[in-house]
Amino acid sequence: MATTHSRTLAKLMLLPSVSLLLIWMIVPLCMTLYFSFLDYNLLMPGDNAFIGLMNYEFFLTDPAFIESFFNTLLLVLGVLFITIGGGIGLAILLDQAIWGRNYVRIMVLAPFFVMPTVSALVWKNMFMNPVNGLFAHFAEFIGVTPVDFFAEMPLLSIIIIVSWQWLPFAALILLTAIQSLDREQLEAAELDGAGPFSKFIYIVVPHLSRAVTAVILIETIFLLSIFAEILVTTSGGPGYASTNITYLIYTQSLLQFDVGGGSAGGIVAVIIANIVAIFLMRLIGKNLEG
Amino acid sequence: MGSITLKQVTKSFGDVNVIKPLDLQIRDGEFIVFVGPSGCGKSTLLRMIAGLEDTTSGTIEIGGQDATHMPPAKRGLAMVFQSYALYPHMSVRNNIAFPLKRAKVEPEVIEEKITTAAKMLNLTDYLDRKPGQLSGGQRQRVAIGRAIVRQPSAFLFDEPLSNLDASLRVNMRLEISELHKSLNTTMIYVTHDQVEAMTMADRIAVFNGGVIEQVGTPLELYQKPVNRFVAGFIGSPKMNFIDVQPSAGDATHCIGVRPEHLQVTQDNGLWTGKVGVIEHLGSETFLHVHVENTGTLTVKTDGECPLKYGDVINLTAPQNKILRFDKAGNTITTDTADKPAISSAS
Numbered sequence A: 001m002a003t004t005h006s007r008t009l010a011k012l013m014l015l016p017s018v019s020l021l022l023i024w025m026i027v028p029l030c031m032t033l034y035f036s037f038l039d040y041n042l043l044m045p046g047d048n049a050f051i052g053l054m055n056y057e058f059f060l061t062d063p064a065f066i067e068s069f070f071n072t073l074l075l076v077l078g079v080l081f082i083t084i085g086g087g088i089g090l091a092i093l094l095d096q097a098i099w100g101r102n103y104v105r106i107m108v109l110a111p112f113f114v115m116p117t118v119s120a121l122v123w124k125n126m127f128m129n130p131v132n133g134l135f136a137h138f139a140e141f142i143g144v145t146p147v148d149f150f151a152e153m154p155l156l157s158i159i160i161i162v163s164w165q166w167l168p169f170a171a172l173i174l175l176t177a178i179q180s181l182d183r184e185q186l187e188a189a190e191l192d193g194a195g196p197f198s199k200f201i202y203i204v205v206p207h208l209s210r211a212v213t214a215v216i217l218i219e220t221i222f223l224l225s226i227f228a229e230i231l232v233t234t235s236g237g238p239g240y241a242s243t244n245i246t247y248l249i250y251t252q253s254l255l256q257f258d259v260g261g262g263s264a265g266g267i268v269a270v271i272i273a274n275i276v277a278i279f280l281m282r283l284i285g286k287n288l289e290g
Numbered sequence B: 001m002g003s004i005t006l007k008q009v010t011k012s013f014g015d016v017n018v019i020k021p022l023d024l025q026i027r028d029g030e031f032i033v034f035v036g037p038s039g040c041g042k043s044t045l046l047r048m049i050a051g052l053e054d055t056t057s058g059t060i061e062i063g064g065q066d067a068t069h070m071p072p073a074k075r076g077l078a079m080v081f082q083s084y085a086l087y088p089h090m091s092v093r094n095n096i097a098f099p100l101k102r103a104k105v106e107p108e109v110i111e112e113k114i115t116t117a118a119k120m121l122n123l124t125d126y127l128d129r130k131p132g133q134l135s136g137g138q139r140q141r142v143a144i145g146r147a148i149v150r151q152p153s154a155f156l157f158d159e160p161l162s163n164l165d166a167s168l169r170v171n172m173r174l175e176i177s178e179l180h181k182s183l184n185t186t187m188i189y190v191t192h193d194q195v196e197a198m199t200m201a202d203r204i205a206v207f208n209g210g211v212i213e214q215v216g217t218p219l220e221l222y223q224k225p226v227n228r229f230v231a232g233f234i235g236s237p238k239m240n241f242i243d244v245q246p247s248a249g250d251a252t253h254c255i256g257v258r259p260e261h262l263q264v265t266q267d268n269g270l271w272t273g274k275v276g277v278i279e280h281l282g283s284e285t286f287l288h289v290h291v292e293n294t295g296t297l298t299v300k301t302d303g304e305c306p307l308k309y310g311d312v313i314n315l316t317a318p319q320n321k322i323l324r325f326d327k328a329g330n331t332i333t334t335d336t337a338d339k340p341a342i343s344s345a346s
């Protein structure tokens, strides 16, 4: 649509903000890259000697790395699975003509506005606490031993908390997608003899594929860097059972004052994030086209 | 098989009665067209027959069987929507196969039916495309293909051609008529376009505000409209209506003359007027003639018309082509001989 002329102008106009963003991004990245090759520990001030790939070797061969790598994957996949499954269900429910549905929609969206630290604290103290939590009370009420969530299933607990935060987002995006579905298509399917299940599988799900793709891409970006929920609830433990890459870098660099090691971890995290991004775009990005 | 009978059918949305009690008999194999102004309930009635809208009261019988509360899929009808309602993520082949797959038809039979339908509708080259890669006319044909493979007992069309351009519309109109002749299945066709209605229909039902004003063959409606509404709705350009003073022994409140029945004469016309806008269509010419105390009359004459803007002309019409309406707008149907002749004095 745009003419060559207006496109050139548009590029020119975008230049300042794009370059600012680029500098904003490139400078810390280069500094991190630089630090990752140094023996740089705040507890041992010295000449910060260049040590090549030592920091990387340290980070990658640490048994905690493998564990936290899989924890990261589990966390992302688990939350995606729950939020998309639950989101589709919730979206279908919210699409029904129920009384006061506008208010219900706003209420459903509420968890998304709660800060991660706050929601993690609420879950930790009010729901999952083995003594005072609602779940513990409920367990006692039906006569079973309360579960100590963060000790027995730390990663699952965090997945549940994070899912609770992201479910509204997924549900809202999917709801708008469902609402954009042409009613006549559903009616045509009904005349064609499709029952509720067939209609869902053959009409609704394909229609949602694009929205689901968008949800997966957006959520993945944020879920790779989950941090606050872990810090507030389990601090990565017990052991490394609920440590993800982001949290591992934090323990490496800040708790051990190892700037070099932390920087190497950061670079590894950047690489992992890019691999995931390329992988995702290859796999499902084509859904967004056309 | 494909006869449809509506008995005292009504439909209300809340307090609004969209369909007033309505009776209609549609014979097996008939091509019936629903016409009427926008919002008069044509689509609603069609959707009620299809089962997409429930019936407030009355009964709908399909093939002699009460279908009032049957789910849509059980009624054995196929509907073609104005928006085509194709499944956008499926290929043309899968779109057409969809109803057959739902009915658990054997794959070989499905393949065979698709091939036949595609050949009939000129879709063979497009079977593997998505609906988004087709033109409007092709999409419409896919929608029809999806309908015919099910071999329904009746087809329902809701303004299927209104998204197409004029020339394509003429083609599709012929194709649908052709299809009706070859399949011999009942078809109910909703349209705004009275040319479609006149050319395609075996019978036309004229709707107005939730009631059927008249049902009849196209010529019946054209020649013997039961009231002023039908007279004005059927025929293009519209019939001219002229209010007259009712006299003793004559209840005529209004007379109607079709533009094609008005003749330009040199002298002794019923009306005298001044020629306004002239529309040349090539094969015919429409004159808009301003007649004092009467209003503007539309006249249809030959393609070659020597008149100019501002000319004063006389108009006349054969007495037997003049329709008379009473106060309520109903046609007065006594023999022409009994009626006092319309004169210029009126």
Ligand SMILES: Nc1ncnc2c1ncn2[C@@H]1O[C@H](COP(=O)(O)OP(=O)(O)OP(=O)(O)O)[C@@H](O)[C@H]1O
Residues within 6 Å of the ligand: B013, B016, B018, B036, B037, B038, B039, B040, B041, B042, B043, B044, B045, B192
């Ligand atoms: N779901 C609904 N709820 C309330 N009123 C409705 C509903 N659907 C249709 N109506 C009303 O019913 C009337 C008839 O609608 P319908 O769609 O049958 O008209 P139509 O004859 O098909 O008009 P058109 O030629 O413009 O398609 C309209 O006045 C419309 O406002």
Ligand SMILES: [Mg+2]
Residues within 6 Å of the ligand: B042, B043, B044, B158
């Ligand atoms: Mg309509």
